[in-house]
Amino acid sequence: MSGPGLRVVVIGSGSAGRPGADRHRRLGRFPSIPGLAGTPYWTSTEALTAETIPQRLAVIGGSVVALELAQAFVRLGSRVTLLARSTLLSREDAALGEGLAEILRAEGLDLRLHSVPQRVAHVGGRFRLTLADGMLESEALLVATGRRANTAALGLQTVGLETDAEGRIAVDAHLRTGVDWIHAAGDCTALPQYMYVAAAAGTRAAINMTGGDASLDLAAMPASTSRRCQPRPRGDASLDLAAMPAVVFTDPQVATVGLSEQQAKARGLEAESRTLSLDNVPRALANFDTRGFVKLVAERGSGRLLGAQILAAEAGEMIQSAALALAAGMTVDDLAGRLFPYLTMVEGLKLCAQTFSRDVSPLSCCAG
Missing domain, CATH: 3.30.390.30 (FAD/NAD-linked reductase, C-terminal dimerisation domain)
Structure with a gap:
């Protein structure tokens, strides 16, 4: 990426990884587990395109994707063990994770909280996970601990655009970055990783890069305790997160x-x-x-x-x-x-x- 000759750029590179020799480094926020990087583990991409149902599936993760896919494979007939570093949905109200855990266990999911493998190996077509309380074997391993922003290959540093430790680009309410001619939207930023947020941010970035003035309200809560809906000014395309x-x-x-x-x-x-x-x-x-x-x-x-x-x-x-x-x-x-x-x-x-x-x-x- 270079600046000369470019009037304005919108970066929307997302967070999906690409296969290759550096697959493990690029695909997500993975736990530092010895042996994991050299194994044919699944991300959500491989899990959703698998052509066979593994007899046993181990899942590392305790949030959205891990839970959705773990339950799906239980219902497809796999014996699923889910290993969560903390509790389920640990960023949400504790009652949600507790209630869902009880339901998933009743459905047959082997749920192990506060458990992270000490080592992973892949031998003879099977995964061997060393745990604090013993060994776990499975035919497939799904690692669902988050995705990394897909910005490593863009050369952002050549134009003075910095990212955080997870590769995410900082943007303001107008989707502007630290470089005045670059906007960014979607999973490559620190915005919530939802399709509808990415779409709304992309629309507003496009409006702003063409001379408009649309904002994305990043406030965590309305400031006023007496807030009520008010008619929006014509042309105001702000989004209240x-x-x-x-x-x-x-x-x-x-x-x-x-x-x-x-x-x-x-x-x-x-x-x-x-x-x-x-x-x-x-x-x-x-x-x-x-x-x-x-x-x-x-x-x-x-x-x-x-x-x-x-x-x-x-x-x-x-x-x-x-x-x-x-x-x-x-x-x-x-x-x-x-x-x-x-x-x-x-x-x-x-x-x-x-x-x-x-x-x-x-x-x-x-x-x-």
């Missing part, structure tokens, strides 16, 4: 938006929460599936909604209502007073909001 929903496609799904109670308190907010088990949601009872819960986090005193965490089969369909409520600056009383159609899972949001001021367990249906 404070209300960015995220979904883990396990079964049941995990969906979040905003802050957990712990995150809110860490930011100095007076926060409180309520958790509603799904046996209080009529549709969950009708579905004969009451696994999971709805949890809402609110600012103490004002009742302003700060975040939502959901563990439910339809969590991904439910979370957008919470995201809209968060973006609108609604309180839990606002949410509790809205009309939600009866016998839908999203009614669980209303019921959970009502628990801030009443006991909903005696209700038979149609919470008012």
Whole structure:
């Protein structure tokens, strides 16, 4: 990459690795495990294109991709052992990982928390993982501990553009980098690694590189405690990541938006929460599936909604209502007073909001 003759550039190189001799170095944030680099381990790419189902599969990782693929291979018939360095979904509310762990174990997943292999070997077509408490063998090994930004081969240093330790490019709210004629978007930056965030960032980068002025709101939470939706000025294409929903496609799904109670308190907010088990949601009872819960986090005193965490089969369909409520600056009383159609899972949001001021367990249906 070089500057002369270029008016403006957008970098969108993503985080997908490319096979080759330096595959291990380039593919992701891998644990430093002796022997791993020289073995034919899988990343998510190989796991999704595998033509056979391994009798035994070991998975290293405890976050989104590791959990989604581990459960998928259990259901395809593999005996799956998942090794997580910490707890499941350790960056989220602890109740989400704990609840999902119980469900996955019941489904047959051999889940081992706080466990990282001390050594990996591949002998006779099998993987041998040395653990603190013994040896684990498997026909396949999936390493799902994160992806590295795909920037190493771009020669960014030749134009004075630096990256962090994981190869990510720093950008501001307008997707500008430290070099005034270069913008960046997607997984090669430090933005959340979601397709919809990358698409929104790419759109705004394109607007800005052609003379527009579109921003990506990187604030973790709205600054005002009395925020409400206001009409946007014409031409304002900003994106507010404070209300960015995220979904883990396990079964049941995990969906979040905003802050957990712990995150809110860490930011100095007076926060409180309520958790509603799904046996209080009529549709969950009708579905004969009451696994999971709805949890809402609110600012103490004002009742302003700060975040939502959901563990439910339809969590991904439910979370957008919470995201809209968060973006609108609604309180839990606002949410509790809205009309939600009866016998839908999203009614669980209303019921959970009502628990801030009443006991909903005696209700038979149609919470008012």
